[in-house]
Structure formats: C-alpha cells, structure tokens
Amino acid sequence: xxxxxxxxxxxxxxxxxxxxxxxxxxxxxxxxxxxxxxxxxxxxxxxxxxxxxxxxxxxxxxxxxxxxxxxxxxxxxxxxxxxxxxxxxxxxxxxxxxxxxxxxxxxxxxxxxxxxxxxxxxxxxxxxxxxxxxxxxxxxxxxxxxxxxxxxxxxxxxxxxxxxxxxxxxxxxxxxxxxxxxxxxxxxxxxxxxxxxxxxxxxxxxxxxxxxxxxxxxxxxxxxxxxxxxxxxxxxxxxxxxxxxxxxxxxxxxxxxxxxxxxxxxxxxxxxxxxxxxxxxxxxxxxxxxxxxxxxxxxxxxxxxxxxxxxxxxxxxxxxxxxxxxxxxxxxxxxxxxxxxxxxxxxxxxxxxxxxxxxxxxxxxxxxxxxxxxxxxxxxx
Amino acid sequence: xxxxxxxxxxxxxxxxxxxxxxxxxxxxxxxxxxxxxxxxxxxxxxxxxxxxxxxxxxxxxxxxxxxxxxxxxxxxxxxxxxxxxxxxxxxxxxxxxxxxxxxxxxxxxxxxxxxxxxxxxxxxxxxxxxxxxxxxxxxxxxxxxxxxxxxxxxxxxxxxxxxxxxxxxxxxxxxxxxxxxxxxxxxxxxxxxxxxxxxxxxxxxxxxxxxxxxxxxxxxxxxxxxxxxxxxxxxxxxxxxxxxxxxxxxxxxxxxxxxxxxxxxxxxxxxxxxxxxxxxxxxxxxxxxxxxxxxxxxxxxxxxxxxxxxxxxxxxxxxxxxxxxxxxxxxxxxxxxxxxxxxxxxxxxxxxxxxxxxxxxxxxxxxxxxxxxxxxxxxxx
Numbered sequence: 001x002x003x004x005x006x007x008x009x010x011x012x013x014x015x016x017x018x019x020x021x022x023x024x025x026x027x028x029x030x031x032x033x034x035x036x037x038x039x040x041x042x043x044x045x046x047x048x049x050x051x052x053x054x055x056x057x058x059x060x061x062x063x064x065x066x067x068x069x070x071x072x073x074x075x076x077x078x079x080x081x082x083x084x085x086x087x088x089x090x091x092x093x094x095x096x097x098x099x100x101x102x103x104x105x106x107x108x109x110x111x112x113x114x115x116x117x118x119x120x121x122x123x124x125x126x127x128x129x130x131x132x133x134x135x136x137x138x139x140x141x142x143x144x145x146x147x148x149x150x151x152x153x154x155x156x157x158x159x160x161x162x163x164x165x166x167x168x169x170x171x172x173x174x175x176x177x178x179x180x181x182x183x184x185x186x187x188x189x190x191x192x193x194x195x196x197x198x199x200x201x202x203x204x205x206x207x208x209x210x211x212x213x214x215x216x217x218x219x220x221x222x223x224x225x226x227x228x229x230x231x232x233x234x235x236x237x238x239x240x241x242x243x244x245x246x247x248x249x250x251x252x253x254x255x256x257x258x259x260x261x262x263x264x265x266x267x268x269x270x271x272x273x274x275x276x277x278x279x280x281x282x283x284x285x286x287x288x289x290x291x292x293x294x295x296x297x298x299x300x301x302x303x304x305x306x307x308x309x310x311x312x313x314x315x316x317x318x319x320x321x322x323x324x325x326x327x328x329x330x331x332x333x334x335x336x337x338x339x340x341x342x343x344x345x346x347x348x349x350x351x352x353x354x355x356x357x358x359x360x361x362x363x364x365x366x367x368x369x370x371x372x373x374x375x376x377x378x379x380x381x
Numbered sequence: 382x383x384x385x386x387x388x389x390x391x392x393x394x395x396x397x398x399x400x401x402x403x404x405x406x407x408x409x410x411x412x413x414x415x416x417x418x419x420x421x422x423x424x425x426x427x428x429x430x431x432x433x434x435x436x437x438x439x440x441x442x443x444x445x446x447x448x449x450x451x452x453x454x455x456x457x458x459x460x461x462x463x464x465x466x467x468x469x470x471x472x473x474x475x476x477x478x479x480x481x482x483x484x485x486x487x488x489x490x491x492x493x494x495x496x497x498x499x500x501x502x503x504x505x506x507x508x509x510x511x512x513x514x515x516x517x518x519x520x521x522x523x524x525x526x527x528x529x530x531x532x533x534x535x536x537x538x539x540x541x542x543x544x545x546x547x548x549x550x551x552x553x554x555x556x557x558x559x560x561x562x563x564x565x566x567x568x569x570x571x572x573x574x575x576x577x578x579x580x581x582x583x584x585x586x587x588x589x590x591x592x593x594x595x596x597x598x599x600x601x602x603x604x605x606x607x608x609x610x611x612x613x614x615x616x617x618x619x620x621x622x623x624x625x626x627x628x629x630x631x632x633x634x635x636x637x638x639x640x641x642x643x644x645x646x647x648x649x650x651x652x653x654x655x656x657x658x659x660x661x662x663x664x665x666x667x668x669x670x671x672x673x674x675x676x677x678x679x680x681x682x683x684x685x686x687x688x689x690x691x692x693x694x695x696x697x698x699x700x701x702x703x704x705x706x707x708x709x710x711x712x713x714x715x716x717x718x719x720x721x722x723x724x725x726x727x728x729x730x731x732x733x734x735x736x737x738x739x740x741x742x743x744x745x746x747x748x749x750x751x752x753x754x755x756x757x758x759x760x761x762x
Contacts (some may be wrong), residue, residue: 125674133674133699135650202700269516293506293514296702302693309690312683315705318514319583321677322703324696 025051025097027150028058031380032164033354034084038076041358045084047160049168050150054099057174059111064162065090065188065347066373067218068279071361073143077304081143088162088375089115089141090190092183102171110183112175112337113167114190115327117141117159118148129331163354165380175334178341185346188218188372189337191327192347196223196275197336198328199298200230203273207231212267212274213252214287216243219277219300221348221371224250227275229343235267237287246370250348258286269318271295279303284310284322293318298325347372353379406432406478408531409439412761413545414735415465419457422739426465428541430549431531435480438555440492445543446471446569446728447754448599449660452742454524458685462524469543469756470496470522471571473564483552491564493556493718494548495571496708498522498540499529502553510712544735546761556715559722566727569599569753570718572708573728577604577656578717579709580679581611584654588612593648593655593678594633595668597624600658600681602729602752605631608656610724616648618668627751631729639667650699652676660684665691665703674699679706728753734760 027048034045052058070087072078091113095105105111119126120136131138139147142161149157177186196219205211211232213223220236227234228251236252238244239259247255256263267290274287279301287297288310299322310322328336340346348371352360360373408429415426433439451468453459472494476486486492500507501517512519520528523542530538558567577600586592592613594604601617608615609632617633619625620640628636637644648671655668660682668678669691680703691703709717721727729752733741741754 130674130700199700293511299693299696302697306690307693309687312680312688312705315680315703316683316707317705319580319704319706321705322696323700324693324698324702325700326697 025053027051028166028168030160030164030166032086032160033357033380034086034160034163035074035081036084038074038081042074042163045086047086047164048150049166050148052097052099052168053148054101055170055172056099056168057102057105057111057171058096058098059091059093059113059167059169059174060096061091061093061162061165061167061377063092063184063187064088064375064377065191065349066352066357066360066364066375067188067191068364069191070161070163071364074361082156082158085143085158086160086163087142088164089113090187090192090372090374091141091162091167092177092187092190093167093377096166098171104171104176105174110177110179112177112186112190113141113162113169113173114175114194114333115141116330117169117173129329131329132327163357163375165377173330175330175337178337180344181341181346184351184374184376185349186337186340187374188222188347188349189340189345190333192218192222192372193226193340193345194328194333194336195219195300195325196277197226197339198332199275199300199323199325200227200273201332202325203296203298205230205232205273209233209272210235210270212237212271212287212290214258214274214276215278215301216240216247216250216371217277217367218347218369218372221250223275223277224252225345226339228252229339229345235271264290269293273298275300277301281305281307283308285314288314288320288322291318291320294320296321296323298323300325347374349374351376355379406434408432409547409549411541411545411547413467413541414738414761415467415541415544416455416462417465419455419462423455423544426467428467428545429531430541430547431529433478433480433549434529435482436551436553437480437549438483438486438492438552439477439479440472440474440494440548440550440555441477442472442474442543442546442548442758444473444565444568445469445756445758446572446730447733447738447741447745447756448569448572449745450572451542451544452745455742463537463539466524466539467541467544468523469545470494471568471573471753471755472522472543472548473558473568473571474548474758477547479552485552485557486555491558491560493558493567493571494522494543494550494554495556495575495714496522497711498550498554510710512710513708544738544756546758554711556711556718559718561725562722562727565732565755565757566730567718567721568755569603569728569730570721570726571714573599573603573753574607574721574726575709575714575717576600576681576706577658578607578720579713580656580681580704580706581608581654582713583706584677584679586611586613586654590614590653591616591651593618593652593668593671595639595655595657596659596682597621597628597631597752598658598748599728599750599753602631604656604658605633606726607720609633610720610726616652645671650674654679656681658682662686662688664689666695669695669701669703672699672701675701677702677704679704681706728755730755732757736760
C-alpha cells in the first residue's frame with residue numbers, strides 16, 4: 001500500500017511537471033523608459049520580456065540606480081548604442097516567480113541584478129568567477145545582443161535594462177539583497193558598490209593600509225565607505241572644498257583638495273593603493289607620485305578624451321603601477337552585498353520618479369546629486 | 382702567565398688598530414675617460430678615488446659595460462649631468478685590498494659594482510633590500526653627489542663611474558661574480574641583467590607562464606635569456622625581421638614582428654607578463670591588448686618623449702596593469718648573479734678599448750651592437 005501510494009505520488013509529480021512544460025510561461029509585458037535616439041529625451045516605452053524559462057527568475061523591479069554609463073549609452077557617447085535603449089543596471093526588485101529548476105530564489109524574496117545577465121560560462125575567466133572579464137561574450141544588462149530575446153523578436157534585438165517594471169534573468173546572474181538594507185539605497189551597490197569593492201579587495205585593502213579615493217561622486221562615495229569598513233586609513237581627494245565635510249561624514253579620515261600642491265606633496269610616497277573614480281581626463285602623475293614602492297592606482301572611470309600620458313619615470317622609480325578594473329564577478333558581487341549587509345553600508349541616494357530621468361541626467365552632468373539618483377519604479381505602474 | 386699573554390695580545394691588537402687609524406690609507410689615483418660637456422667627446426681624465434676606509438673594497442676595474450644611460454648622462458639628455466662625467470655602472474674587477482672591517486671580500490676575488498654605491502640604509506625600502514627605491518638618497522655609481530669624496534674635493538663633487546681603472550666601494554654595494562662566468566661578459570649583468578631579472582622575478586615568472594619581451598637590445602636580449610631560464614614560454618617582439626633568427630638563438634620560443642597586426646592579434650589576451658625594454662616612445666596599447674586578465678606589462682625604458690597615452694578601456698576590461706621597474710636591490714643583484722652562474726648566462730658582448738667609446742656611442746644609437754659593448758680597461762693602463 002505504502003509502495004503503491006509512493007508510485008502514484010511519483011507518477012503524479014511527473015505528470016504535473018510534463019503538464020508545466022506543455023503549457024509554457026507567457027512573455028511578460030513591461031513598461032519602461034527608453035531613449036529613441038542619441039538626442040531625444042527618454043520617454044515611455046512598452047515591450048515584452050521573454051517567457052521565463054526553467055532557470056529564470058521573474059522580478060518585479062522596485063528601484064533602479066542611475067549610473068553615468070546609462071547617460072553615456074542613452075546618448076551614444078560610446079558609439080555603440082542600439083535604439084530603443086532602456087538603460088539601468090542597478091536593479092533591486094521582488095521575485096514574482098521562479099522557473100522549476102531555480103534553486104537559489106523564491107517568490108517574495110528581495111533580489112538584485114547588476115551589469116551582466118549572462119556570460120560564456122566556459123572561458124578561464126568565467127570559470128574563475130570573473131565573468132566580467134569573459135573572453136567570449138558578456139551579455140550586459142542593457143544594450144547587448146539579447147540571445148534570449150522573446151520568440152519573434154527581430155534578429156540582434158538588444159537587452160533592456162532596469163528602467164522597466166519587469167526583469168527576467170537567469171538565476172545565476174541574480175543576487176540576494178541582505179535583509180536590513182534599505183532596498184532603494186542598496187540598488188547602487190549593484191554597480192557603484194561592486195565597481196569600488198572589487199578593486200579594493202583585489203589589491204588587498206585592510207587595516208594598516210593607507211588608501212586614497214579620488215573623486216567624490218557615485219563611485220567615490222561608495223569607495224570611501226567601503227575602504228573605511230575594510231579598516232584602511234582613508235584619504236579622499238576632491239577638487240571641491242565644499243565636499244570636505246561630507247567626505248569626512250562618509251568615512252574619510254582626511255580630505256585633500258587635489259588642486260593644493262602643498263597638501264598633495266605632504267602625501268608623497270605614502271599610499272598603498274589609490275582608487276581613482278574620476279572619468280574626466282586628468283593628470284594621473286599627481287596621484288602616482290603619492291604611491292609607495294609597489295603601490296597601485298586603479299582606474300575605474302574611462303575618460304572620453306585620454307588622460308595626459310603618465311610619466312614613465314614615476315612608475316620606474318618606485319615600481320608603481322596603474323591598472324583598471326571592471327565591476328566584479330557574480331560571486332564577488334554577492335560577497336560585497338553580504339559585506340554591506342554586515343556593515344550596514346548603502347548608497348546615499350536621492351529618489352526620483354521615472355518621469356524625472358531627463359532632468360536627473362542634466363543634474364548628473366553638473367555633479368548635482370548626493371550621491372546617486374534612484375528611480376522608484378512605482379512611478380510607472 | 383697565560384693571563385698576562387692574553388692581556389698583552391689584546392693590548393697589542395688595540396695598538397695595531399690605533400696605529401692603522403693613525404696612518405690612513407692613501408687616496409687611489411685612477412685613469413678614466415670623461416665627458417667634459419654635453420657636446421664634447423669623451424676623453425682622457427685623471428682623478429683620485431678616496432682613501433679606502435675600514436668598510437671599503439678597492440677594486441682594479443677590468444671591464445665595464447656600456448649602458449644607454451651612460452650616453453644619456455654624458456650628453457646631458459636628462460638635464461642633470463655634472464661635468465666632468467665619468468660614466469659606467471656595469472663594472473667587473475679584481476679586489477686589490479679590503480678595509481679591516483670588510484667581511485665579504487678578499488684580495489684577488491672577482492667582484493662587480495652596479496648602478497648604486499650607497500643608499501640611506503634606514504628607510505623601509507632600504508631595510509627591505511630594495512635600496513634602488515630608497516626614500517631618501519641613493520648614491521648612484523656616477524653623477525650623484527659623492528658624500529664620501531676624497532678630503533679636499535670641491536663641495537658637491539660627483540661620483541665617478543666605471544670607465545676608470547680603479548673603484549673604491551663600500552662592501553655592502555659590492556657583488557661577488559660567480560666562478561665560471563666570463564668576467565667581461567658578466568659585466569652587463571650588473572645593469573642590463575638585474576634590470577630585467579628583477580621584474581621577471583617580481584611578477585613571478587616561472588614554468589607555465591607565457592612571457593613577452595619587447596625589444597631586442599642590451600636589455601631585451603638579457604630578458605629573453607633570463608625568462609627562458611626561469612622556465613617561461615618566451616615570445617620576443619621586435620620591429621626588425623632581421624632579428625628573428627637571433628631572437629630564437631638567444632632563447633625565444635617565438636619571435637613576433639610587432640608591425641604585423643595579424644601576428645599580434647593571434648596573441649591577444651594570452652600573456653601573463655610582458656617586459657617592455659623599449660625606451661623610444663611607442664604605442665603601448667598594442668601590447669596591453671595581448672595581456673590576459675590580471676596581466677602586467679612592466680616598462681624598464683623611460684622614453685625621452687612620452688608614449689601615446691594608453692587607453693583606459695584596455696586596462697579596465699581585463700584588470701590589466703602597467704608598471705615600471707628600476708634595476709634591483711643589492712641582495713637581489715647577488716641572487717641574479719648566482720642564478721646566471723648556475724644557468725651559465727652572460728651577455729652577448731663586443732669588446733672595445735676605452736679609446737673607441739665615442740665610436741661605440743654612435744653605433745649604439747644605430748642599434749649596431751650585439752648586444753652590449755664592454756670596455757676592456759687594460760686599454761687605459
């Protein structure tokens with residue numbers, strides 16, 4: 001009897017499963033804001049997300065941070081934008097449903113999506129957990145070729161980002177947002193947070209080290225908070241005397257006005273690591289000279305016009321180095337979120353409705369934001 | 382009685398010591414070749430070395446390699462030359478006498494002197510054995526302020542290098558030349574050897590790694606030999622098709638003509654480390670693009686005119702870095718010499734008499750040397 005019941009149970013289970021496969025999930029309608037051209041403001045846009053597959057997580061987007069890359073892409077400043085373009089890769093939302101093979105997430109859970117939604121998964125970098133350095137093809141969250149676009153989409157359809165009400169993402173590219181963090185203020189962790197956390201970790205920042213953060217914007221203010229929480233002595237470099245108090249409030253032990261040559265000279269040969277978050281072209285030598293022997297300055301901003309060429313003597317005379325770093329891998333992004341959960345670190349944000357995005361872009365260009373705009377997607381519902 | 386003898390012995394010892402101090406060693410006359418101005422050819426020059434102190438080693442110079450820095454300095458191309466200038470920092474010679482506190486060397490021993498003859502010895506870099514990165518003051522072998530100049534010298538007298546018959550150097554800046562190495566061909570190890578060995582070691586070159594060497598000159602040909610002996614897969618980059626066979630003879634597994642874009646592209650994202658020995662301004666991006674994730678390119682040549690500014694995206698997209706490196710510390714220089722002794726590595730040289738130095742400089746400027754001139758100081762005696 002017991003055996004018969006078991007057999008029946010198994011059979012019923014299989015039937016349910018097969019019936020699920022036989023009736024595929026429907027594509028998900030989404031509302032969004034999109035740029036239609038490099039020069040037009042972002043406006044209302046409707047599209048459908050793919051029908052969630054067995055490994056997919058369907059997410060109702062609650063908040064999306066506004067990264068400077070969004071603006072660069074919307075306005076085709078990197079000359080590779082496909083239109084319509086729905087930006088947004090600092091996404092926090094609630095799980096609506098999960099595919100039957102999804103193991104890590106459940107409906108109702110608070111989750112995040114960052115800059116990537118897929119990679120090749122087979123190259124040495126992907127296998128090492130550094131999907132952001134995939135040797136083959138990363139599918140970025142927006143403006144990448146969408147190999148999983150809904151059936152019937154035009155060939156080469158691009159991915160659409162988080163300025164939208166719904167996301168459908170493979171669970172391996174979905175992050176868990178720790179309880180206790182404000183979900184809106186956690187959104188910028190998915191790009192600004194990991195972009196600063198990853199190099200700080202990679203270059204071994206810890207107690208006993210002196211760390212510089214160049215620039216106090218969306219990235220820089222996260223860099224200050226994270227480096228401080230890692231135990232380093234943190235010096236913030238800013239061109240703006242008006243940011244001194246705020247830099248200290250955010251966690252900097254010292255704030256140096258980088259235009260003041262005497263202040264800069266006092267720090268010569270003293271830094272273990274400098275995280276340079278400034279994307280505008282500027283004189284790198286002024287910072288390289290502040291590094292100790294074997295010190296590294298890591299750039300996380302890519303300037304539209306090249307920096308003046310750094311002086312080779314500055315590198316040679318202390319075996320200093322200059323590097324670059326791109327976001328972080330998925331495993332490290334989860335590690336960063338957990339670190340932020342433990343240390344109660346989120347971004348300083350200003351919340352806006354979707355309809356204010358064009359105005360927010362203009363204010364970003366004037367650095368008029370402390371320190372990240374976050375879109376409340378409820379404004380689109 | 383025994384006690385009395387002992388006491389006598391001690392007293393006699395003290396007396397001898399005091400008598401030694403009372404009759405100081407004499408300054409050492411030296412013959413040399415010097416530049417008298419930026420535009421005059423090098424010519425005969427006589428001067429005196431300081432009287433050897435208790436820690437000094439007096440060396441009869443046998444051979445001195447000709448480094449491109451000699452030419453830069455003789456011609457004041459770095460705008461800091463004091464005249465008369467006696468260049469030369471790839472020095473091999475025989476110990477003539479040692480001060481009474483010298484422990485490491487004995488008369489008759491084959492020794493070397495490289496680019497430095499003193500440093501502060503107290504800063505963290507000196508204490509770590511990286512005297513070349515001294516935070517205070519390095520005394521370079523030539524054209525530095527000579528704080529130990531013979532009594533009666535003009536204030537600020539500069540150090541004189543190895544284009545001379547005699548050296549007097551503190552034992553802590555003297556190296557031991559392994560038996561079994563040809564002393565003349567070992568001379569270039571003191572600068573070209575350590576300048577390439579130190580970064581190869583610092584960036585952990587070993588079996589299983591793919592290493593690029595850019596440029597086949599005095600430094601590059603040492604880089605090829607050393608990287609090969611460390612077990613790496615070695616690819617030499619040269620602009621000159623005429624150097625392919627020689628590059629392979631020296632140890633390169635493969636030689637790439639860097640002007641050939643297709644050949645370069647085949648190596649994209651594949652190098653663990655690139656040692657760039659080219660001092661002329663050139664496009665660094667072409668090499669940076671060949672580095673794997675976390676790969677580093679180390680520059681050991683400083684161009685007179687800046688390199689084109691390297692593209693930040695190239696650094697960001699694989700967390701690549703660019704660094705510089707300067708010679709090596711004294712401990713590491715001895716390690717390098719021992720490594721060369723073990724692997725029978727010396728420089729490929731062309732021996733010249735001192736009187737041919739001006740002609741040698743002209744040939745160096747045309748890269749017409751395989752791969753290092755070495756001066757035979759017997760020509761001055």
